[in-house]
Amino acid sequence: MSKANSLLKKAGSILFDNKVMIAFAMICLAAILLSGSSLSFIVDGVFTRITRNTFTVLALIIPVLAGLGLNFGIVIGAVAAQIAVFWVVYWGFGGFGGMMLSVLIATPLAVLFGYLVGKLFNRMKGAEMIAGLILGYFADGLYQLLFLVIIGGIIPVDNPKLIISGGVGVKNTIDLTGNLKYAIDSVRMVDIVTVLFYVVLAITLVKVVLHLLKKYQLKKNDLILFGVAGVIFGISYIPVIERFLSTDRLGLLDALTAVLIVLAVIQLVKIGKSLFIEKAQPKALVKPIAALVVYGVIYALTFIPQIEEVLLFVKLPVLPFLLIAGLCWFNHKLLSTRLGQNMRTVGQSQSVAMASGINVDQTRVIAMIISTVLASWGQLIFLQNIGTFSTYGAHTQIAQFAIAALLVGGASVQKATNKQAIIGVILFHTLFIVAPQAGKQLFDNAQIGEYFRVFVSYGVIALSLAMHAWKKYKKDDQTPTGGPNQESSILAPVSVKQEIQK
Amino acid sequence: MKTLKNFYDNIGLPRLIIGLFFVFLVVTSIVLGFSPAAIFSDVLRRWLMYGTLVLAMVPGIQSGIGLNFGISLGISAGLLGSVLSMEISFLRNWNEVLGAGAPWLTLLLALLFGVVMAAVLGTLYGMLLNRVKGSEMTVSTYVGFSVIAFMNIVWLSLAFKNGELSWPLQGRGLRNTASLSGSFGGLLSNPDVVKSTQPAGLQWLAFRIGEFTIPLGLILVFALLCFFVWLFFRSKLGIAMSGAGENQLFTTSSGINVDKKRIQGTAISTVLGAVGIILYAQTYGFLQLYNAPLMMGFASVASILIGGASVRRAKISHVLIGTLLFQGILVTALPVVNEVIEIGTLPEVLRIIISNGIILYALSKTKGGNQ
Numbered sequence: 099m100s101k102a103n104s105l106l107k108k109a110g111s112i113l114f115d116n117k118v119m120i121a122f123a124m125i126c127l128a129a130i131l132l133s134g135s136s137l138s139f140i141v142d143g144v145f146t147r148i149t150r151n152t153f154t155v156l157a158l159i160i161p162v163l164a165g166l167g168l169n170f171g172i173v174i175g176a177v178a179a180q181i182a183v184f185w186v187v188y189w190g191f192g193g194f195g196g197m198m199l200s201v202l203i204a205t206p207l208a209v210l211f212g213y214l215v216g217k218l219f220n221r222m223k224g225a226e227m228i229a230g231l232i233l234g235y236f237a238d239g240l241y242q243l244l245f246l247v248i249i250g251g252i253i254p255v256d257n258p259k260l261i262i263s264g265g266v267g268v269k270n271t272i273d274l275t276g277n278l279k280y281a282i283d284s285v286r287m288v289d290i291v292t293v294l295f296y297v298v299l300a301i302t303l304v305k306v307v308l309h310l311l312k313k314y315q316l317k318k319n320d321l322i323l324f325g326v327a328g329v330i331f332g333i334s335y336i337p338v339i340e341r342f343l344s345t346d347r348l349g350l351l352d353a354l355t356a357v358l359i360v361l362a363v364i365q366l367v368k369i370g371k372s373l374f375i376e377k378a379q380p381k382a383l384v385k386p387i388a389a390l391v392v393y394g395v396i397y398a399l400t401f402i403p404q405i406e407e408v409l410l411f412v413k414l415p416v417l418p419f420l421l422i423a424g425l426c427w428f429n430h431k432l433l434s435t436r437l438g439q440n441m442r443t444v445g446q447s448q449s450v451a452m453a454s455g456i457n458v459d460q461t462r463v464i465a466m467i468i469s470t471v472l473a474s475w476g477q478l479i480f481l482q483n484i485g486t487f488s489t490y491g492a493h494t495q496i497a498q499f500a501i502a503a504l505l506v507g508g509a510s511v512q513k514a515t516n517k518q519a520i521i522g523v524i525l526f527h528t529l530f531i532v533a534p535q536a537g538k539q540l541f542d543n544a545q546i547g548e549y550f551r552v553f554v555s556y557g558v559i560a561l562s563l564a565m566h567a568w569k570k571y572k573k574d575d576q577t578p579t580g581g582p583n584q585e586s587s588i589l590a591p592v593s594v595k596q597e598i599q600k
Numbered sequence: 601m602k603t604l605k606n607f608y609d610n611i612g613l614p615r616l617i618i619g620l621f622f623v624f625l626v627v628t629s630i631v632l633g634f635s636p637a638a639i640f641s642d643v644l645r646r647w648l649m650y651g652t653l654v655l656a657m658v659p660g661i662q663s664g665i666g667l668n669f670g671i672s673l674g675i676s677a678g679l680l681g682s683v684l685s686m687e688i689s690f691l692r693n694w695n696e697v698l699g700a701g702a703p704w705l706t707l708l709l710a711l712l713f714g715v716v717m718a719a720v721l722g723t724l725y726g727m728l729l730n731r732v733k734g735s736e737m738t739v740s741t742y743v744g745f746s747v748i749a750f751m752n753i754v755w756l757s758l759a760f761k762n763g764e765l766s767w768p769l770q771g772r773g774l775r776n777t778a779s780l781s782g783s784f785g786g787l788l789s790n791p792d793v794v795k796s797t798q799p800a801g802l803q804w805l806a807f808r809i810g811e812f813t814i815p816l817g818l819i820l821v822f823a824l825l826c827f828f829v830w831l832f833f834r835s836k837l838g839i840a841m842s843g844a845g846e847n848q849l850f851t852t853s854s855g856i857n858v859d860k861k862r863i864q865g866t867a868i869s870t871v872l873g874a875v876g877i878i879l880y881a882q883t884y885g886f887l888q889l890y891n892a893p894l895m896m897g898f899a900s901v902a903s904i905l906i907g908g909a910s911v912r913r914a915k916i917s918h919v920l921i922g923t924l925l926f927q928g929i930l931v932t933a934l935p936v937v938n939e940v941i942e943i944g945t946l947p948e949v950l951r952i953i954i955s956n957g958i959i960l961y962a963l964s965k966t967k968g969g970n971q
Contacts, residue, residue: 218960218964221964222963222964225737225963227738228737228738228741228963229960229963229964231738231741232898232956232959232960232963233956233960235898235952235956236952236953236956236957236960238952239949239950239952239953239956239957240953242945242949242952243949243953246945246946246949247946247949267945541757543756543757543772543773545756545773546753546756546757549749549752549753549756550753552749552752553746553749553750553752553753556742556745556746556748556749557746557749557750559742559745560739560742560743560745560746563732563735563738563739563742564728564731564732564739564743566735567731567732567733567734567735567738567739568731568732570734570735571731571732571733571734571735
């Protein structure tokens with residue numbers, strides 16, 4: 099009885115912790131059912147949007163960790179990317195090389211911008227979010243000044259395709275077809291495998307040399323990594339596989355199968371380890387075996403005709419997904435480094451961080467630089483996938499939508515994870531895809547659906563900011579020390595300390 | 601020398617730059633051959649047009665909720681009031697029944713609807729802000745955005761009969777901009793409208809001296825509103841409210857209910873927002889629905905900050921100076937820019953840079969003051 103009770107309680111708390119996500123999932127489900135769109139259409143749309151937007155959403159996680167709240171300043175990273183894209187297109191570069199050049203230009207710009215934003219935020223501790231929001235608008239103004247007046251007005255340019263006919267200012271849209279469109283998406287898998295192999299080879303060689311110089315102790319894992327890379331590289335020369343790998347898109351079915359196989363292998367290794375090396379109790383085997391069963395069921399489900407149709411319909415660009423996975427890994431690994439630990443400490447309490455000798459201001463600036471650079475890369479992925487660069491509009495909503503997506507996934511001002519970012523992107527963009535159609539079915543007006551999704555994106559931010567502030571305020575009421583994420587330092591009347599001094 | 605430094609400290613660098621810029625623009629435009637009367641008429645008109653919306657910032661700041669980005673709530677109430685009153689006026693055919701009195705009754709009804717709705721919404725909003733003390737600005741910004749987005753859905757689903765409001769040949773949805781020419785547009789400020797619709801006894805509402813237009817009716821209304829707010833903050837209630845905003849601990853210890861004062865301040869601010877948007881639409885001659893009011897809160901905030909207010913202290917003089925400088929620059933920049941470099945969008949870009957720059961400056965400044 100008590101066990102059932104505690105189970106119920108646990109279930110209740112899980113539901114409560116994920117209330118935003120669950121509520122949103124319900125809205126999505128209702129909208130999907132209402133819209134009557136085909137499943138292939140929805141799944142395809144969602145995966146396209148995952149490709150485009152996830153990277154930017156993941157760029158928000160580090161500032162949350164470092165106590166800077168939701169980084170509305172990622173607009174500035176996007177601006178850096180767009181400046182780079184304009185010049186690259188203007189100079190006539192294209193393809194993967196052009197994209198690399200864009201990265202090369204955007205990154206130092208983003209580092210500079212991130213540094214400046216970080217410095218500014220350090221002057222406004224506790225008001226970072228509102229400052230970031232306003233800063234985004236301010237940066238938009240400067241960006242417009244650059245693109246409308248300075249380019250052509252001060253910097254001489256000559257390109258009738260990009261410049262407004264008067265010779266001053268950049269046109270509203272820049273077509274990326276034929277230069278940067280799909281520059282990342284269309285990288286072939288076989289090239290990725292080759293490059294990865296040479297990278298691993300180079301790393302291993304350096305390690306071996308260092309080992310011979312007795313500066314580094316070669317580990318077993320290094321050799322295993324090299325072995326795996328070598329085997330994969332070798333396999334890629336088998337004609338069947340080579341043909342398979344020489345495309346740039348991966349069918350969702352193949353991708354799912356591959357992921358399931360990899361996961362299954364991991365679980366099998368676990369089982370083997372606990373059986374033969376650790377000689378663990380059979381109880382420890384329950385989890386991996388259960389996982390295996392789940393994978394099996396998922397794989398079996400793919401044979402249902404309706405699902406198979408969807409899975410065969412959707413094709414994924416490979417490199418963007420690898421980049422997203424890489425960023426997840428980076429966010430995850432950063433936590434175990436010293437810098438990541440410092441950020442976490444700063445995020446929890448600046449005074450504690452200061453007392454333990456962490457340079458708080460510097461840590462915050464680094465967090466902002468990383469976030470801004472990642473946001474600029476995210477914008478590059480977005481632009482090359484969408485294929486048309488709306489000069490004055492591409493960056494304006496990016497912070498808004500990215501933050502709404504992250505919050506929908508269940509993140510808060512103080513806590514955000516990779517998982518929440520990915521779930522958030524899926525849910526938020528599902529609603530984005532089906533809302534117009536649902537609005538049309540429900541109110542006979544697609545526009546209402548579109549306004550509804552905008553309302554939801556604003557509303558979810560308003561709600562979660564309010565809930566956060568409420569919780570915070572209640573806590574502060576009991577222990578009157580202003581937290582790091584508060585505007586209180588600006589708005590609070592004269593503090594108690596000053597009161598006494600008076 | 602010392603008084604000069606005092607003077608500089610009082611003004612502050614950004615206001616000095618903006619003030620000089622305004623003077624520079626005025627001088628340039630006169631040098632370029634624009635008629636001073638036309639320029640100053642325009643400046644005066646825009647000053648009065650935005651004045652009340654900026655005035656709505658004062659009770660918010662004074663009662664301690666900070667810069668009220670959520671003024672969109674009041675704006676939406678005002679717009680909804682105007683739309684409803686115009687529809688009633690159309691259904692009852694006031695234009696024929698009442699003649700010259702019709703626009704007056706429409707205007708008063710719009711104000712009545714707007715004020716009542718704003719008072720209710722403002723009270724609820726104040727209660728919300730009391731629960732999020734310390735993060736009012738971020739929350740209010742997004743509450744403001746959400747309200748505008750929600751109102752978009754409302755505008756789209758209203759089915760009105762008045763052809764000036766609704767799209768022709770469609771059962772549902774209101775226009776993006778509805779003309780007020782058949783209603784209360786220009787009633788207090790446009791000499792032509794006053795001449796053609798109002799009796800001789802009311803011709804003083806708006807008239808011309810040479811090229812210079814004097815919207816006396818609007819001036820009187822705005823002056824009256826400013827006077828009321830000024831008077832309010834000298835009443836017992838107003839002083840208690842300022843106290844609540846200035847020093848919560850002290851005020852609580854002297855027996856004032858801080859939370860209640862904040863709610864009252866927010867409600868008054870929201871009500872002034874509703875009145876403000878109606879006066880704005882009256883002067884402009886059009887009712888702007890949908891996303892048009894999205895950034896109006898930012899313009900109001902920027903104006904009062906340019907006028908010298910901080911996030912904790914604001915006066916009527918800040919409203920007057922700030923609105924004059926901010927709107928003055930926007931009005932005068934357009935002809936000057938067009939004459940010099942022919943880039944029509946530059947004033948809009950300037951507006952974005954100035955308004956957001958000044959808000960950022962104020963935010964960073966207050967922090968510095970607190971340390």
